[in-house]
Amino acid sequence: xxxxxxxxxxxxxxxxxxxxxxxxxxxxxxxxxxxxxxxxxxxxxxxxxxxxxxxxxxxxxxxxxxxxxxxxxxxxxxxxxxxxxxxxxxxxxxxxxxxxxxxxxxxxxxxxxxxxxxxxxxxxxxxxxxxxxxxxxxxxxxxxxxxxxxxxxxxxxxxxxxxxxxxxxxxxxxxxxxxxxxxxxxxxxxxxxxxxxxxxxxxxxxxxxxxxxxxxxxxxxxxxxxxxxxxxxxxxxxxxxxxxxxxxxxxxxxxxxxxxxxx
Amino acid sequence: xxxxxxxxxxxxxxxxxxxxxxxxxxxxxxxxxxxxxxxxxxxxxxxxxxxxxxxxxxxxxxxxxxxxxxxxxxxxxxxxxxxxxxxxxxxxxxxxxxxxxxxxxxxxxxxxxxxxxxxxxxxxxxxxxxxxxxxxxxxxxxxxxxxxxxxxxxxxxxxxxxxxxxxxxxxxxxxxxxxxxxxxxxxxxxxxxxxxxxxxxxxxxxxxxxxxxxxxxxxxxxxxxxxxxxxxxxxxxxxxxxxxxxxxxxxxxxx
Ligand SMILES: Nc1ncnc2c1ncn2[C@@H]1O[C@H](COP(=O)(O)OP(=O)(O)OP(=O)(O)O)[C@@H](O)[C@H]1O
Ligand SMILES: [Mg+2]
Numbered sequence: 008x009x010x011x012x013x014x015x016x017x018x019x020x021x022x023x024x025x026x027x028x029x030x031x032x033x034x035x036x037x038x039x040x041x042x043x044x045x046x047x048x049x050x051x052x053x054x055x056x057x058x059x060x061x062x063x064x065x066x067x068x069x070x071x072x073x074x075x076x077x078x079x080x081x082x083x084x085x086x087x088x089x090x091x092x093x094x095x096x097x098x099x100x101x102x103x104x105x106x107x108x109x110x111x112x113x114x115x116x117x118x119x120x121x122x123x124x125x126x127x128x129x130x131x132x133x134x135x136x137x138x139x140x141x142x143x144x145x146x147x148x149x150x151x152x153x154x155x156x157x158x159x160x161x162x163x164x165x166x167x168x169x170x171x172x173x174x175x176x177x178x179x180x181x182x183x184x185x186x187x188x189x190x191x192x193x194x195x196x197x198x199x200x201x202x203x204x205x206x207x208x209x210x211x212x213x214x215x216x217x218x219x220x221x222x223x224x225x226x227x228x229x230x231x232x233x234x235x236x237x238x239x240x241x242x243x244x245x246x247x248x249x250x251x252x253x254x255x256x257x258x259x260x261x262x263x264x265x266x267x268x269x270x
Numbered sequence: 271x272x273x274x275x276x277x278x279x280x281x282x283x284x285x286x287x288x289x290x291x292x293x294x295x296x297x298x299x300x301x302x303x304x305x306x307x308x309x310x311x312x313x314x315x316x317x318x319x320x321x322x323x324x325x326x327x328x329x330x331x332x333x334x335x336x337x338x339x340x341x342x343x344x345x346x347x348x349x350x351x352x353x354x355x356x357x358x359x360x361x362x363x364x365x366x367x368x369x370x371x372x373x374x375x376x377x378x379x380x381x382x383x384x385x386x387x388x389x390x391x392x393x394x395x396x397x398x399x400x401x402x403x404x405x406x407x408x409x410x411x412x413x414x415x416x417x418x419x420x421x422x423x424x425x426x427x428x429x430x431x432x433x434x435x436x437x438x439x440x441x442x443x444x445x446x447x448x449x450x451x452x453x454x455x456x457x458x459x460x461x462x463x464x465x466x467x468x469x470x471x472x473x474x475x476x477x478x479x480x481x482x483x484x485x486x487x488x489x490x491x492x493x494x495x496x497x498x499x500x501x502x503x504x505x506x507x508x509x510x511x512x513x514x515x516x517x518x519x520x521x522x523x524x525x
Contacts, residue, residue, distance in 0.1 A: 169354055169356055169357075169358045170358070170360065172323075172328055172354070172358075173354065173358045173360075175328060175345075175346050176326055176328060176346050176351070176352050177346075177371065177372040177375055177419075177423070178346055178347075178348055178372070178375060178376065179375050180375075183375055187371070187375070188360075191360070191362040191363075192360075192362070194362070267405070
C-alpha cells in the first residue's frame with residue numbers, strides 16, 4: 008500500500024515534468040516563459056560544473072561566477088538568521104520574565120506579520136544604499152519576531168505545566184531551574200521558532216535581492232528574467248528551492264527528535 | 271513531639287484573572303507523629319492538594335502555619351518529598367534520568383546516583399525500563415517513576431497526592447503493599463491523599479476526613495490495624511464497618 012502510494016507520487020512528479028518538457032517543445036508556451044525541463048536541467052548541470060553562469064550580462068557586470076552569487080546569498084541569510092536567533096531568543100526570555108513587557112508589546116507582535124515590511128524597501132535603500140546591509144537588516148527584521156514570540160510562548164507553556172513545581176520541590180536553585188527545567192521544557196517551541204526564522208530570513212533575502220542587490224541568487228533570477236535568459240532563471244530558481252528544501256528537512260529532522268522526546 | 275504540625279491553616283486563592291476568590295481551606299489543624307502513616311480523604315475540590323503543597327512549602331497559607339521537624343515551613347525542604355497528583359515525570363528524560371534528577375541537583379557523585387537510582391527502580395518494579403522515555407510508559411508506570419524520583423532522596427516525610435490515581439484496582443493493591451513495605455524499611459512518615467476509603471483504611475494508621483470546600487477537618491479515625499500489615503482485596507469486618515461509617519459522613523459532604 009505504502010509502496011504503491013510512493014510509486015504513484017513519483018509518477019505524478021514524472022508526469023508533471025513531462026508536461027513541462029512537452030509544452031515548450033510543442034510550441035504551446037513561448038521559450039521566454041518556459042524552456043523544456045531537459046534544457047533547464049542541462050543548464051543547471053553546466054552552471055554547477057563550470058561554476059559560471061553562461062550569460063553576457065553577468066560577464067559584463069563582472070560577476071559571472073556562481074560562487075560570487077552563492078556566497079552573497081548564503082552570507083546574507085546566515086548573518087540575518089544568526090542575528091534573529093541570537094537577539095530574538097534572549098528577547099523572548101525577557102518577554103517571558105517580565106510580563107509587563109509582554110503586555111505592552113503584545114499588540115505589535117500580533118499584527119507584526121500582517122505588516123508588509125517589504126513595502127519599506129525604498130526607505131532601506133535611502134538609508135543604507137544597495138547591498139549587503141539593507142538585505143541583512145530586512146532579513147533580520149522579518150525573522151526575529153517569530154523567534155521572540157516562540158521563545159516566550161515555549162517558556163510560558165512550561166510555566167503552565169507542573170515541572171517548575173517539581174523542580175522547586177526537589178530543591179533546585181534558580182540556575183538549575185533554568186537549565187534543567189525551562190531549557191529542555193521550552194526547547195521544542197524555541198526550536199520551531201528558529202526553524203521558521205530560517206525560512207523567513209531566506210524568503211526575505213531572496214526577495215530583497217530582486218530589488219536591492221547586484222549579487223545573489225535572487226539577483227540572478229531577476230536579471231535572467233529581464234534578459235530573457237529563461238534557462239538561467241529556472242536553473243537559479245531550482246537552486247534556491249533545492250537548497251531551502253535541504254536545509255528545511257535537516258531542521259525538521261532535528262525538530263521532530265526534540266518533539267518526540269517531549270510528547 | 272509531632273513531626274508535622276498544622277496550625278489553624280487557611281488558604282484563599284485570589285486569581286489575578288478577576289475571578290472571585292476561592293476559599294480552599296479553613297482553619298485546619300492536626301499533627302502527625304514521626305513514623306505515622308496518615309491518609310486524607312475528602313470530596314473533590316476540598317483542598318487536599320492545596321494542603322499538601324502548603325506542607326511541602328510550595329504554596330504559602332493565607333493564615334496559620336505549618337511546623338515540620340520543629341521549624342516553621344517557609345519553602346521546600348530536603349526532609350520533605352512530595353509526589354504530585356498529576357503526571358509529573360519529565361518527558362525529556364528517561365526513567366533512569368528522571369529518577370536521578372533530584373540526586374544530580376543535590377550534587378551527589380554520578381556513581382552513587384547510578385547505584386541509588388537503580389535500587390529504587392528495582393523497588394518500584396521498573397527494572398528493564400531504565401532507558402525508556404515517559405511517552406513509552408503507561409500512566410501507572412509513569413506514576414511509579416515519579417514515586418521513585420521522590421523516594422530515591424530518602425525524605426523523612428513523604429507527601430503523596432493520590433499517587434495511585436492512574437492505576438487499576440489490582441496494581442493499586444500491589445503497589446500499596448509495596449508502599450507499606452518501603453515505609454517500614456525507610457521508616458518514613460507518610461501523608462497520603464486518596465479518594466478510595468478502603469485504601470485509606472487499609473494503608474493508614476489514621477484517616478483524616480475533610481469536609482467539602484472550604485476544607486475543614488470533619489473527623490479523624492484510628493484504623494488500629496496491626497503491623498506489619500498486608501492489603502487484601504476484601505476488607506476485614508472492622509475495616510468494612512469503618513468504611514461504611516466514613517462513607518456516611520462523606521456522603522453528606524458530596525451531595
Ligand atoms: N492555583 C489556583 N488558583 C485558584 N484556585 C485554585 C488553585 N488551585 C486550586 N484552586 C481551588 O482550590 C480548591 C481546592 O483545590 P485542590 O486542588 O486543593 O482540591 P483537591 O481536594 O485536591 O481536589 P481533587 O480531589 O479533585 O484533587 C478548588 O476549588 C480549586 O478550584
Ligand atoms: Mg487534588
